[in-house]
Structure formats: structure tokens, C-alpha cells
Amino acid sequence: MEKNFEQFAFHPIMVDVIEKLQFKKPTDIQRKIMPAISKGTSVIGQSHTGSGKTHAYLLPLFNKIDVDKRSVQFVITAPTRELATQINDEVKKIIKFAGKEQQWISKLLVGGTDKQKMMEKLKEPPHIVVGTPGRILDLVKEEALSIYSATSFVIDEADLMLDLGFINDVDQLLVRSNKNVQLLVFSATIPQRLEHFFKKYLENPLHVKIDDQLSPETMEHHLIDTKHRDEADIIVDLSKVINPYLAIIFTNGKDLANKLSESLLEKGLEVGLIHGGLAPRERKRALKDIQNLRYQYIVATDLASRGIDIKGVSHVINAQLPKEEDFYVHRVGRTARAGMEGTAISLYNESDIKIISKLEQKGLAFTFFDIKNGDWVEMKSWNERNLRQKTDVNVDKEAWKRVKKSKKVKPGYKKKMKYQQESIKKRLNKNTKFKK
Structure with a gap:
């Protein structure tokens, strides 16, 4: 009852x-x-x-x-x-x-x-x-x-x-x-x-x-490191490995939405466009086309994650991650609705590590991927790479500590010390305690 x-x-x-x-x-x-x-x-x-x-x-x-x-x-x-x-x-x-x-x-x-x-x-x-x-x-x-x-x-x-x-x-x-x-x-x-x-x-x-359900069982969260590549190129590659019923591609603002939409159209991906900067008539027509499933991909701003209800979204692609966690939640909330499965794929760079870390602290589980030769390839997470970088820094410092300092400064001494440091570093890297 x-x-x-x-x-x-x-x-x-x-x-x-x-x-x-x-x-x-x-x-x-x-x-x-x-x-x-x-x-x-x-x-x-x-x-x-x-x-x-x-x-x-x-x-x-x-x-x-x-x-x-x-x-x-x-x-x-x-x-x-x-x-x-x-x-x-x-x-x-x-x-x-x-x-x-x-x-x-x-x-x-x-x-x-x-x-x-x-x-x-x-x-x-x-x-x-x-x-x-x-x-x-x-x-x-x-x-x-x-x-x-x-x-x-x-x-x-x-x-x-x-x-x-x-x-x-x-x-x-x-x-x-x-x-x-x-x-x-x-x-x-x-x-x-x-x-x-x-x-x-x-x-x-x-x-x-009601606490936001950041990671329902029916939802997958993937991250792709842009590595200074063009967002549109990555999304075109992505379109070849996923077959969405309907995917919303989110951008941070209407200017970026216009630019990305134009670029994707030039590269042959047919996309719809919806944001608050469109004239009322254009917006009405775009929404009608979207509802009639004319497009498989829609480039949108955060207006679409809140102000418009688009049904049947199977994938959310963040061309840029938002600056706040709440906006990530609203965006991915467009998919995995009413028991359906959903996938969120976000392109990221170093400046996004802060928000990724905050979302992970909230219990969100990301998997890190790239697309190579038309297929998904699992990658190391940002914090694994971060740990490796820290290890490299520690090895660097330890090597310098072991370099013999000459009391008399002779021409070319800096070069010799650097050579010594590199040689010690190589030996240290063979040592398992610095590899972990």
C-alpha cells in the first residue's frame, strides 16, 4: 500500500x-x-x-x-x-x-x-x-x-x-x-x-x-583525453564506433556550439543545433526536427539539459566538460532515463582534472578510453599517469642527491654533472622500488 x-x-x-x-x-x-x-x-x-x-x-x-x-x-x-x-x-x-x-x-x-x-x-x-x-x-x-x-x-x-x-x-x-x-x-x-x-x-x-543519482547502474561514464587534438575530429572518430539512437553533444556556450556544429557539418556529420541564441522560429524548427528524429546528433548548450526535454537520448557527449559538478549531473541526466541504458562520453584536458577529481570523490566511476584505428582502446586514468609523473620527479631528485659535487668549478662542470645525474637516474629506474 x-x-x-x-x-x-x-x-x-x-x-x-x-x-x-x-x-x-x-x-x-x-x-x-x-x-x-x-x-x-x-x-x-x-x-x-x-x-x-x-x-x-x-x-x-x-x-x-x-x-x-x-x-x-x-x-x-x-x-x-x-x-x-x-x-x-x-x-x-x-x-x-x-x-x-x-x-x-x-x-x-x-x-x-x-x-x-x-x-x-x-x-x-x-x-x-x-x-x-x-x-x-x-x-x-x-x-x-x-x-x-x-x-x-x-x-x-x-x-x-x-x-x-x-x-x-x-x-x-x-x-x-x-x-x-x-x-x-x-x-x-x-x-x-x-x-x-x-x-x-x-x-x-x-x-x-533528493540526492542526485550520479552513477545509476544503467549509466556508463567514459573520458577521452583530447591530447591537443581538434574536438570535432575526435567526435567524428567517435561517431564511427558508437551508434547512438540519439546523442546530445554539449558545449560550454552558444559560440562554441555554433563553431562545433559548423565544423562537424564540414566533416560530413549531420547534426542539429539548439541553443538560446537562435531566433524563436529557428529554435522551433530545430526542436521539431529533433522530435521527428531527423538527427542522430544534436549540438547543444546547457539550455537543452534543463530547459528542453528531448526524449530517447542514448548518449551524452561533452565536447567540453562544464566548470561545475551540478552541470555535469544535469547533462548526463538527459540519458539513462526511465530505466533505459545510457552512456556519457567526455573529452577532457589537464584543466579539467579538478572537476573530474571532484566527481570521482562523489562516487562517480570513470573509464578512460581513446579511439585508435576505429576501435575503443582502454587507457590509464589521469591519476595513474599523475602518480607516474610524481615517481619521475622523485627519481630526478634522488639522482641529483647522488651526483658528486666538485669543490673546484672547472669549465663544462654543469654538463658533466647533468651527465652524471642522467646516468644515476637510469640505474635508479631499473630499481623496482622507484618503478612502483
């Missing part, structure tokens, strides 16, 4: 929806926050991508919907129009499974759509509003929409909202909401600036943190 959805005492109609969604048992985040959401408690939920957080708030909110009140009851905000659209798709699916297309009304409010048409459609207020903060705020200011009646307000991907500069729009929306509104915040990380924001609006919220 405790393991399935019966523990939440949902209405029969929602139990039916859960069955149609084919959910067998709640995920960790769902189990821990659903009771609080049902009671009207404000919540901060921290969990990794693919943990089931969207339904963690959607199911209890739908369970509380009051069809007799034709006013906005729930506002759901997301940082990108793609993410808002995907949340809205789940909303529509729940409404369809409940057979309530005429009774439960939802509206998607995002940029890149005709504002006047949207204002017309809002003459009859919806029960549920899903959208980007900027567009919702725009319509509230135009008095085409009132959100004061909302009993719950969702901020999805709050840290990404902060990164993209939309937290001020969220702030403006909350100023226009009922001060007793239930706030449901979901964020992978809680930067300090978000903490200040929370203190302003949240009083004794339930804070639930």
Missing part, C-alpha cells in the same frame, strides 16, 4: 488518470512532496532531471481543481517556451485522460505567438495557466488576465529562471498574486540569490532534497 499511489487518497478520477499514465509507484520526489502539496503547504523541491517532479505537482493540483469557480486557480511558470509547452502537453494529457476537455480549461501563454488572439481567448478565464513569466506578466499588465484568484503558483527550474534573468518577472507576478498563495518551487540548485528570493515569499516551506 505504502509503495503505490493509493497512499495519497486521490479522487477516483485522478486514480484513473494515474493508471492511464501507466505510473506504477511514486518516485522519491513524488512520495515526499505530494502530501504537502495536497494540504496547501509551500514547497521547495530539489531533484535531478527525470525524477518525476512535473507530475509531483500536477497530480495533487488537479486533485484540488474546483470546476464551479471559473477563475485562474493554478499558475505554472517555466524559464523557456519549450519547457512551458512540454508542461502544457502533460496538462492536456491529464485533462484528456480524465475526460474533462470541456470542464478543465488550461491555457499556454508563451512568447512568439499572436498576443491579440491570446487576449481574445482569455476573455473566459482558464483554471490553469502555463507559460513563461514575461508573457504572463505582459497579459496581467494589459489586464487581459488576473492571477489574484490563484491558490497555487509553481516556479519550475528556478535556478535556470535566475540564470536567464526572468526571476524579476516572477517577482512582479507574485506581487500581483494573493499573499497567501501556495508557492511550489523546483530547482536543481539553490544559489544564494535564490535564497534571498525565497525568504521574501516563503514562510516555513517544506524543503525536500
